[in-house]
Amino acid sequence: MNKCFQLAILTLVLASSTQQLLAESPYQFRDLFNGKDLTGWIDVNTSEENWSVRDGLLICQGHPIGVMRSDRQYENFILEIEWKHMEKGGNSGVFLWSDAKPQGRLPRGMEVQMLELDWVNQHKLKDGSPNHIGYISGELFGAGGMTATPENKRGNRSMSKELRCNGAGEWNKYVVVAVDGSVKLSINGKFVNGIHNASYKKGYLCLESEGAEIHFRNIRIMELPPSVITEDEVAPLIK
Numbered sequence: 001m002n003k004c005f006q007l008a009i010l011t012l013v014l015a016s017s018t019q020q021l022l023a024e025s026p027y028q029f030r031d032l033f034n035g036k037d038l039t040g041w042i043d044v045n046t047s048e049e050n051w052s053v054r055d056g057l058l059i060c061q062g063h064p065i066g067v068m069r070s071d072r073q074y075e076n077f078i079l080e081i082e083w084k085h086m087e088k089g090g091n092s093g094v095f096l097w098s099d100a101k102p103q104g105r106l107p108r109g110m111e112v113q114m115l116e117l118d119w120v121n122q123h124k125l126k127d128g129s130p131n132h133i134g135y136i137s138g139e140l141f142g143a144g145g146m147t148a149t150p151e152n153k154r155g156n157r158s159m160s161k162e163l164r165c166n167g168a169g170e171w172n173k174y175v176v177v178a179v180d181g182s183v184k185l186s187i188n189g190k191f192v193n194g195i196h197n198a199s200y201k202k203g204y205l206c207l208e209s210e211g212a213e214i215h216f217r218n219i220r221i222m223e224l225p226p227s228v229i230t231e232d233e234v235a236p237l238i239k
Contacts, residue, residue, distance in 0.1 A: 033058050033219040043068050045102045046209050058216040060209050067107060067206040069100040073235065075202040076224040079176040082217045085168050088118040090212030096178050097203035099235040107206060108144035110183060110198050112176060117167040134159030138174065138187045140195040151194035160192040180227040201227060203235030
């Protein structure tokens with residue numbers, strides 16, 4: 001584990017261990033979703049009707065396919081997000097370090113996959129067998145031209161070492177540690193995946209709408225110190 005990840009995980013442990021430590025720490029979580037409205041988020045290429053807030057939840061209807069982005073860029077951080085698919089075979093995800101500029105329908109960025117468990121059965125291989133099981137538990141991959149080095153290689157993707165996602169109607173919690181172009185992903189209480197050397201190391205966060213209703217809650221971020229990065233490792237600012 002490199003020093004950046006040691007710092008990120010130590011910060012997370014210290015900041016959450018006691019209320020006193022949290023108050024004294026310069027690194028604290030803040031909400032990215034206030035539970036009331038879509039403050040801080042900007043629809044990119046779906047529709048206003050696609051995103052809504054109900055009973056403290058962020059609701060994505062899934063149509064049209066596209067993304068909603070954060071109103072600012074992030075570099076090094078710990079992201080916590082809870083999500084629940086409402087349909088079997090549902091598809092979604094969160095993009096890190098994204099340029100939030102769709103190439104077709106989705107942008108360039110590091111995708112943290114959110115697939116419902118039945119997806120592999122609904123998208124069978126040519127011989128009729130279920131698709132690769134690696135899809136359905138938090139795969140990490142560069143989308144839209146982003147390059148990266150998988151930790152648990154499945155082509156250009158990194159698949160989880162253990163399947164930990166829950167199915168339709170059940171909540172899942174991701175903890176994403178993103179530092180200096182590297183990502184480690186915890187699913188429901190255990191770190192199971194990682195990817196490194198992302199071609200962007202700073203950019204927007206995007207929530208993905210991809211054909212099925214999904215609910216989000218408890219989205220919060222802890223920003224960490226910056227890295228030494230070059231201009232071409234930063235996604236272009238959207239003006």
